[in-house]
Amino acid sequence: MSRAAARDEGRVAALGELQALLGDRLTTAAAMREAHGRDESWHAVAMPDAVAFARTTEEVAAIIRICSAYDMPVIPFGAGTSLEGHVSAVHGGLSLDLSQMNAILEVNAADLDVRVEAGVTRKQLNDYLRDTGLFFPIDPGANATIGGMVATRASGTNAVRYGTMRENVLNLTAVMADGSVVRTARRARKSSAGYDLTRLLIGSEGTLGIVTEVTLRLYGIPEAIRSGVVPFASIEGAVDAVIETIQSGLPVARIEILDPLSIRACNAYSKLTLAEVPTLFVEFHGTDASVAEQAERFGAIASEHGGGASEWATKAEDRTKLWEARHNAYYAALAYAPGKKGMVTDVCVPISRLAEAIRGTLADLETSFLKAPIVGHVGDGNFHMLLLMDPANPQDLAEATRLHDRMVARALSLDGTCTGEHGIGEGKIKFLEAEHGTGVAVMRAIKQALDPKGILNPGKIFSA
Amino acid sequence: MSRAAARDEGRVAALGELQALLGDRLTTAAAMREAHGRDESWHAVAMPDAVAFARTTEEVAAIIRICSAYDMPVIPFGAGTSLEGHVSAVHGGLSLDLSQMNAILEVNAADLDVRVEAGVTRKQLNDYLRDTGLFFPIDPGANATIGGMVATRASGTNAVRYGTMRENVLNLTAVMADGSVVRTARRARKSSAGYDLTRLLIGSEGTLGIVTEVTLRLYGIPEAIRSGVVPFASIEGAVDAVIETIQSGLPVARIEILDPLSIRACNAYSKLTLAEVPTLFVEFHGTDASVAEQAERFGAIASEHGGGASEWATKAEDRTKLWEARHNAYYAALAYAPGKKGMVTDVCVPISRLAEAIRGTLADLETSFLKAPIVGHVGDGNFHMLLLMDPANPQDLAEATRLHDRMVARALSLDGTCTGEHGIGEGKIKFLEAEHGTGVAVMRAIKQALDPKGILNPGKIFSA
Missing domain, CATH: 3.30.43.10 (Uridine Diphospho-n-acetylenolpyruvylglucosamine Reductase, domain 2)
Structure with a gap:
């Protein structure tokens, strides 16, 4: 046979x-x-x-x-x-x-944590928590499951203030390749007891174990929230305002960039009427006094860099509309180019190199026949290029791949990473070696030790 | 042969x-x-x-x-x-x-990070940074090296606000057991590129690789700092005040408990004149307005739980004296009992179980012939019992071991960890299995894969 x-x-x-x-x-x-x-x-x-x-x-x-x-x-x-x-x-x-493993198992309000099954989605969780005065901040845009967010080490708009999945998981229950069930840690906020299996599984994309339960950190819903939109004369001005905001230690909760093309797509998709210029969406969390202070400090920084008058969404429903539009930017981009698919790149660089990284990408796009909105969680130095292309068209695919590769190479040359939050999957395997060099052998040794038969999500992270 | x-x-x-x-x-x-x-x-x-x-x-x-x-x-x-x-x-x-590898290699003020060799100590680093307006917050008390703090996943007084070594290392350079040199990540704030080798090495106690360089996150020195001392009528009152402070989301920068015996030892060693009662040392970071607001909110919580009038250290030298006394609590305890050594336990529990954990330990001590000051980073649910004993005296050793084992067992029964920040070393190997169960096999498989000859710090974390 x-x-x-x-x-x-x-x-x-x-x-x-x-x-x-x-x-x-x-x-x-x-x-x-x-x-x-x-x-x-x-x-x-x-x-x-x-x-x-x-x-x-x-x-x-x-x-x-x-x-x-x-x-x-x-x-x-x-x-x-x-x-x-x-x-x-x-x-x-x-x-x-x-x-179907979507039960919310235990809310420990006194400890600001919650234990959920891996299939719970982030929206389901926050709907459930609403009456408790608590929320789970990590927010990748899509209504992903918590298990999926663990697998890709997801983050999103709030990460600049609250961190990523890496910082917000207390422990996991996972089934390993041999069928053994491991709970990676207790419910204490910190521990020095042995290897950090929690963080090893976070971002392992299903290649080391199947996560079935997750204990997450929660936060009190802020007393006051202020969200707003600030138009800029140039992308450079907007990026410089972000850099200065972060460097000044202003504890912004969200700070997102959208380029004119993204704004056009969002206006159409989410029925907004924003000016089609480089724009920052921002949000501040705190007490009434502190959000007012933060907004004022931010306004001063923005106006130094060519920012126009901030429009503040004071009502909760206006805030929701604003952030839904931001979250739907990817879907808006796809709707803007019917018949195209999205090659979504995702790089992250040190904040001081962010202007250079975005400028280089925009220069590439200016001379390309492909369109690509640029959006990003720029407070982390993380941004996306949403390349609109038809993968069945060889010219589209070649050009998209070229632009994508250049953006990643540029990020690596700026001491950044080939993916800030999407993961390697099968799409970025070729960049893992460029980024990690000798570290890839260490990763492979761990994979081999924990999944010697290679049955867990083969062909992801590493070629197999 | x-x-x-x-x-x-x-x-x-x-x-x-x-x-x-x-x-x-x-x-x-x-x-x-x-x-x-x-x-x-x-x-x-x-x-x-x-x-x-x-x-x-x-x-x-x-x-x-x-x-x-x-x-x-x-x-x-x-x-x-x-x-x-x-x-x-x-x-x-x-x-x-x-x-001797104690060079500070590169301060990136614009990115709020610094690259150091592993032998740099935390005091050396903060002295060096002083003129930049930046600081590195992790502070285990002792003047440890950054490499040692990585190895034990150290934390300390500031962790309640700034996190532990887990959250504050951007990347590491490490020499693996085969002599290969690995840089675990780039300098981006976040990444989803492959397994989290940074976090795997943090807390691995030299058993997986030898850390030689570390890139750390830095923070702006707060505009305003307010430190103070609050006496309480009872340990329970002090602990309840901590729990309520954390649960209310008050962003306290430090919140430390000292029991009357610790205060007595610190008074003698550090020439203080504090009342010998259960005491909280606290600190707030922020703008002038926000530290005033935080101190006021904390004062209200404290007085509800039997807290007396707060004494605020407004001058920088008074703050320094206060925190040096706290940092020297271990040395003060040793000086208090000449000829004895310290068996320092270190457990961490969910904050809602903290009162129960401390109460149980105090009850054990009441009926013991050994003395043991209690101090702790209670905002994290982390506290220490400094058992003063002579390891050469079998009665002392047996009793200290009994008290120590009971405290750890209690922490585990409360969904806590056998060590919040000191690590397993050789002293807590017996508890690793109790805490991690099937997870220990996963840890051993990783150890075997990355150090097949077992040459890296053998006999630590696992028996060998």
Whole structure:
């Protein structure tokens, strides 16, 4: 029997055992497999052999043990909102959908933490928390699952003030490649007890373990919130205002850049009437007195750099509308260019190099036939280029790849990273070596030690 | 030839090669070996075979390659201020002293970061930074090296506001067990590019790699600082005031508890005249207006829980004196009991369980013949019991061990950790399994993968 035939026979046997375990929560229907082989990006769909819907950590462990016995790949799936092809089944196997594990297990208001199943989405969590006066700040825009946000080390608009998933997870429960269940830490705010398995799993993109439960830090909803929009005469002016804001230690809660093209797309998609100029969306959290003070200090910095009059969204519904528009910038860009898909780059550089990084990207775009709105969590030095392209058109794909590669190379040359928050997936494998050099061998050694059969999301982070 | 003889022969050969590499920066003098086999705790001295003083990352790599070739243990040494026997050479080998690698390499004021060699101490760094208006907040009390603080995932008084070493390291340069040199990340504030090798090395206690360079986050020195001392009628009242302060979201920069015995020892050692009652030391950072507001809100909380009038240290030298006294609490306790050593426990629990954790410890102490001041970074749920005992006296040792074990077991039962900031070393190996269960196998697999010969600080974190 050939190796391929043996593999196929093993997978048939695995699916039989999975069917016995899960009943109709295992499916091989083409539509379901197709939906689980794609994320929100331009990356090609690679369908899994089947999709399993798990309901408990123990069930996930049983699934992993079956897949391990038959060397069958397992690709965890949450909301499918990833952007680097994280969920595509490049070697077939099982898509393990955790969206039914969506219970909010325990709110510890006194300790400002909450324990949730991995399939809970960030909007679901914040809706649930509303009456407690607490909130979970990490906000990647998309309504991702908490498990997915762990997997990609997500961040988003609030990270400049509250940190990323790296700083806001107290512990995880994960099923490892051998089916063992690990709780990575206790509920204490800090610990020096052994290796930091929590942080090792955060950002591991499902390649080291399947996260099933997460304990998150929460924060009190600020007494006062002030959001606003500031138009600028130039991108440089807007970026310089951001840099000075961060360097001055002003504790801004959100500070986002949108270029004129992004504003045009958002105006159309979210029914806004903003001037089509470089714009900052900002937000301050604190007491009434402190947000007033912050807004005033920021206003002074902005006007020094060509910022116009700030428009403040004082009512909660205006704030919501503003941030929904920002969150929908990617969808707005796609709607702006019907028939195109998004190659979304995501780099992050030291704040002092941000102007140089954005300027270089804009210069590249000026001479390109492709359009690409620029938006970003610029307070972290993180920004995105939303390349609108048709991956089936070789010219589009070549040009988008060229622009994308140049932006990443520029970020690396400025001591930045090839991805601030989207992850490596399959889309950025080629940059991992350029960024980490000898560190990649260390990562591979860890992968080999914890998943010797390579069944956990193979073909992501590393080529396989 | 017996295995022991072969080992000895290998070590002689290794020392010969090291001597050729380092000249008089390799020593086998007994006094130097003795000084490098002890930390500041009660743990027995275990002398290394030799001490090497390295000057560059390349030299550390060369040393590691020699030691690896001869299976010779390597124990990194910074300032020797660890508290769980981290530096003792339990299997002999080489103490690798990094204190001569003490250059501050690059201050990036615009990015609020600094790159230092591992042997730089926190006081040296802050003295150097003073004129820049920036500071590095992590402050374990002792004048530890940055490399040592990385190794133990240190924190201290400011962690409640600024986080621990986990949150304040942007990247590390480390020499791995095979002599390869890894830079774990770029200088961007956040990244989703691959496994978090930075966090994996932080807290790994020299068992996975030798840290030689560190890039740290910096903060602007606050415009206004207000420090003060608040006496309480009871420990419970003081703890409840802390809990309410944290739960209310008040951004206190430091909040420390000292029990009456600690105050007595500090009064004697640091020439203070504080009332010998349960006491909180607090500090607020911000603008003039915001520290006034914070102090007022805190005062109201404190008085609800039996707090007396706050004494504010308004002058910089009074603040310095206050915090030096707090930092010297361990030395004060040792001076209070001449001839005794300190078994310093360090647990951390969710803030809602803090009162229960401290109450249980105090109840244990009431019926014990041993004395033990209690101090702690209570804003994090972290506190210490400084058991004063003579390790050569079997009764002392048995009783101290009993009290220590009970305190740790209680912390674990309250979903806390066996160590908030001191690390496992050799002193807490027995608790690692109790805390992490199946996670220990994952940690061991990582250790085996990255240091297959077990040469890096063997006998720490895991028994070996």
